[in-house]
Amino acid sequence: xxxxxxxxxxxxxxxxxxxxxxxxxxxxxxxxxxxxxxxxxxxxxxxxxxxxxxxxxxxxxxxxxxxxxxxxxxxxxxxxxxxxxxxxxxxxxxxxxxxxxxxxxxxxxxxxxxxxxxxxxxxxxxxxxxxxxxxxxxxxxxxxxxxxxxxxxxxxxxxxxxxxxxxxxxxxxxxxxxxxxxxxxxxxxxxxxxxxxxxxxxxxxxxxxxxxxxxxxxxxxxxxxxxxxxxxxxxxxxxxxxxxxxxxxx
Amino acid sequence: xxxxxxxxxxxxxxxxxxxxxxxxxxxxxxxxxxxxxxxxxxxxxxxxxxxxxxxxxxxxxxxxxxxxxxxxxxxxxxxxxxxxxxxxxxxxxxx
Numbered sequence: 001x002x003x004x005x006x007x008x009x010x011x012x013x014x015x016x017x018x019x020x021x022x023x024x025x026x027x028x029x030x031x032x033x034x035x036x037x038x039x040x041x042x043x044x045x046x047x048x049x050x051x052x053x054x055x056x057x058x059x060x061x062x063x064x065x066x067x068x069x070x071x072x073x074x075x076x077x078x079x080x081x082x083x084x085x086x087x088x089x090x091x092x093x094x095x096x097x098x099x100x101x102x103x104x105x106x107x108x109x110x111x112x113x114x115x116x117x118x119x120x121x122x123x124x125x126x127x128x129x130x131x132x133x134x135x136x137x138x139x140x141x142x143x144x145x146x147x148x149x150x151x152x153x154x155x156x157x158x159x160x161x162x163x164x165x166x167x168x169x170x171x172x173x174x175x176x177x178x179x180x181x182x183x184x185x186x187x188x189x190x191x192x193x194x195x196x197x198x199x200x201x202x203x204x205x206x207x208x209x210x211x212x213x214x215x216x217x218x219x220x221x222x223x224x225x226x227x228x229x230x231x232x233x234x235x236x237x238x239x240x241x242x243x244x245x246x247x248x249x250x
Numbered sequence: 251x252x253x254x255x256x257x258x259x260x261x262x263x264x265x266x267x268x269x270x271x272x273x274x275x276x277x278x279x280x281x282x283x284x285x286x287x288x289x290x291x292x293x294x295x296x297x298x299x300x301x302x303x304x305x306x307x308x309x310x311x312x313x314x315x316x317x318x319x320x321x322x323x324x325x326x327x328x329x330x331x332x333x334x335x336x337x338x339x340x341x342x343x344x345x
């Protein structure tokens with residue numbers, strides 16, 4: 001299995017296709033690189049070198065106790081992209097979009113374009129996450145997006161593993177505290193980001209107003225509102241994939 | 251070698267890969283056959299399915315384009331995949 005050592009954590013990385021590099025980042029808690037691997041990534045890989053990795057503590061990356069704040073995770077992304085040709089296209093969902101955005105702010109010359117899918121700002125404001133964690137484990141399962149629920153419904157192996165994973169992140173790592181302490185990004189800072197940005201938000205998502213704010217502040221952004229909620233890669237797989245493919249070609 | 255034999259051979263390979271990826275607890279229930287579904291029967295985690303794809307790619311190389319195969323399917327089709335679908339796909343790439 002391909003692993004890469006970032007400072008303090010071993011990350012699981014997968015690659016598909018060949019061409020200009022596109023790095024895809026998933027969201028916290030329920031996410032892993034599989035979120036993109038089974039949705040947009042194989043289509044983008046027809047024309048691009050798609051690099052996917054599991055965020056620290058997720059998927060097959062090392063389960064570390066800390067470093068879930070965006071600054072540390074930008075360091076993880078720096079390690080993943082160290083050997084890639086630039087400029088890069090970055091695609092992130094939810095907190096993965098925050099890491100991508102902050103990477104672009106830190107390394108503006110290394111990023112050709114940025115696709116932010118359901119980025120919550122301030123980062124701790126994702127209603128879905130609060131609602132999800134406030135529930136009992138059984139209720140939390142009911143709150144899962146439909147496609148995830150299908151795999152967890154058996155109450156067997158998949159459900160056990162999912163709950164165990166969430167329990168680790170919620171009670172044995174600093175993830176929730178890191179998320180709660182994550183500051184907003186001031187509009188004046190956002191206004192300094194000059195690369196093309198695609199903003200994709202779900203019509204029914206609590207994060208949708210963030211898309212409108214970003215579209216108003218970022219100098220070169222386009223907002224697309226798709227049918228669905230926070231888990232847009234599952235709710236509107238085809239529409240989101242088409243958007244991302246066209247954006248990567250532009 | 252006819253197609254039937256090679257599918258049987260590929261099935262054996264996939265069974266072993268599944269055990270490598272997900273552990274031998276997978277073998278405790280029903281035997282893994284062509285009609286076994288990855289999601290409903292084996293309850294494979296999506297990240298385990300990624301690892302299985304990686305193993306398929308490592309063993310069969312460029313002649314089996316797993317990503318290309320998946321890119322033509324929607325999420326419901328992927329969730330409904332059976333072991334036999336993968337075996338037949340691999341066999342079709344090798345003929």
